[in-house]
Amino acid sequence: MKTVYLDNNATTRVAPEVIDAMMPFFKDLWGNPSSMHYFGGQVARHIDKARQQIAALINADPSEIVFTSCGTESDNAAIFGAVEAAGQGVKIITSRVEHPAVLGPCGRLKERGYNVMELPVDASGQLNPADLRRELAGGPAIVTIMWANNETGVVFPMDEIARIVRDAGAMLHTDAVQAVGKTPIDVKKTPLDMLSFSGHKLHAPKGIGVLYIRRGTKVKPFLLGGHQENSRRGGTENVPYIVGLGTACDLAMKNMDDEATRVSALRDKLEKGLLAACPDVRVNGDRAHRLPNTTNLSFQYIEGEAILYHLSDLGVCASSGSACTSGSLEPSHVIRAMGVPFTAAHGSIRFSLSRYNTEGEMDYVIEHMPAIVAKLRALSPFVPS
Numbered sequence: 158m159k160t161v162y163l164d165n166n167a168t169t170r171v172a173p174e175v176i177d178a179m180m181p182f183f184k185d186l187w188g189n190p191s192s193m194h195y196f197g198g199q200v201a202r203h204i205d206k207a208r209q210q211i212a213a214l215i216n217a218d219p220s221e222i223v224f225t226s227c228g229t230e231s232d233n234a235a236i237f238g239a240v241e242a243a244g245q246g247v248k249i250i251t252s253r254v255e256h257p258a259v260l261g262p263c264g265r266l267k268e269r270g271y272n273v274m275e276l277p278v279d280a281s282g283q284l285n286p287a288d289l290r291r292e293l294a295g296g297p298a299i300v301t302i303m304w305a306n307n308e309t310g311v312v313f314p315m316d317e318i319a320r321i322v323r324d325a326g327a328m329l330h331t332d333a334v335q336a337v338g339k340t341p342i343d344v345k346k347t348p349l350d351m352l353s354f355s356g357h358k359l360h361a362p363k364g365i366g367v368l369y370i371r372r373g374t375k376v377k378p379f380l381l382g383g384h385q386e387n388s389r390r391g392g393t394e395n396v397p398y399i400v401g402l403g404t405a406c407d408l409a410m411k412n413m414d415d416e417a418t419r420v421s422a423l424r425d426k427l428e429k430g431l432l433a434a435c436p437d438v439r440v441n442g443d444r445a446h447r448l449p450n451t452t453n454l455s456f457q458y459i460e461g462e463a464i465l466y467h468l469s470d471l472g473v474c475a476s477s478g479s480a481c482t483s484g485s486l487e488p489s490h491v492i493r494a495m496g497v498p499f500t501a502a503h504g505s506i507r508f509s510l511s512r513y514n515t516e517g518e519m520d521y522v523i524e525h526m527p528a529i530v531a532k533l534r535a536l537s538p539f540v541p542s
């Protein structure tokens with residue numbers, strides 16, 4: 158059975174160029190970059206090069222790049238580190254549609270007595286900047302708002318958000334795990350303080366993340382230990398993965414425009430094809446402000462999980478926003494925050510593409526979906542008669 162992989166917001170294939178770049182650091186160049194001797198020193202030079210490649214993708218200074226183990230660690234480090242530096246009394250502002258890697262730390266801070274405010278989104282999954290402005294009026298604040306949503310692909314107006322936060326004298330962290338490599342980011346133009354991303358979402362391996370920290374930002378280190386990363390994150394560097402991420406960022410930077418055009422054309426073909434081939438399907442999320450690779454579709458009256466099982470039998474990998482909690486399938490917090498009606502919320506499916514997808518794969522999904530939908534609707538008690 159062939160695999161049609163349309164779950165790239167979950168993880169991506171490691172690019173062959175990235176694997177090639179990493180291999181010498183497993184086989185020959187395995188020294189510790191902190192060692193005084195030549196064997197470690199030569200490895201350190203490759204970390205420096207990767208740091209430059211990674212910084213270039215977001216137009217940062219290499220000294221502002223801190224390596225972590227994943228996007229989740231970067232988010233935790235940013236939020237807890239900023240709150241510790243700011244002290245009790247600081248307000249935390251986030252959104253209802255963040256990834257658990259942000260909602261988790263914010264929830265913990267709430268338990269510890271911090272004032273945590275979650276901004277709502279509208280039916281298209283968009284934030285209203287006026288809500289943010291209002292919440293910032295009350296005193297010192299740390300804002301953590303994602304650049305792009307992992308479930309819907311909706312891109313928030315980060316330039317406007319960053320200006321509002323800066324004008325209020327507050328601090329801004331953004332979870333850009335889904336945005337980096339897919340959409341241009343320039344931290345010299347967008348006045349944010351910290352930005353998280355993760356290697357495995359842009360064709361580098363799982364287990365490497367980045368926290369960009371603008372020079373001068375007040376943030377306490379999250380992992381205490383050695384003096385690696387200028388004492389901002391202890392722990393011996395994961396050299397092969399750092400080098401791999403450098404190559405992945407280089408590839409993303411060189412190909413981003415062409416790739417966005419090609420991938421969004423494939424995504425649009427899939428979306429249009431499914432809307433035409435299956436009745437009662439709706440698109441979730443702001444189509445005008447979306448990542449080029451993502452579509453979130455609701456197949457009304459049926460369960461997303463059931464669709465996924467049938468697709469999986471055909472080799473098609475996608476994902477649904479539902480989480481199986483306490484035996485009942487609940488729509489995801491993102492879909493619920495958007496107020497998607499009950500009959501559509503349960504049937505939401507995310508297709509997320511990459512540079513490795515083809516037109517033939519889109520045709521394959523469009524060809525097989527109508528039969529899956531018809532079969533499941535025939536069994537559904539929710540279809541209106």
Ligand code: PLP
Pocket residue numbers: 166167227228229230232256258303305306307332334335355356357366
């Ligand atoms: N933030 C967002 C928006 C994500 O989509 C993900 C992963 O899906 C993460 C954070 C967590 O990244 P990681 O898997 O590298 O910990």
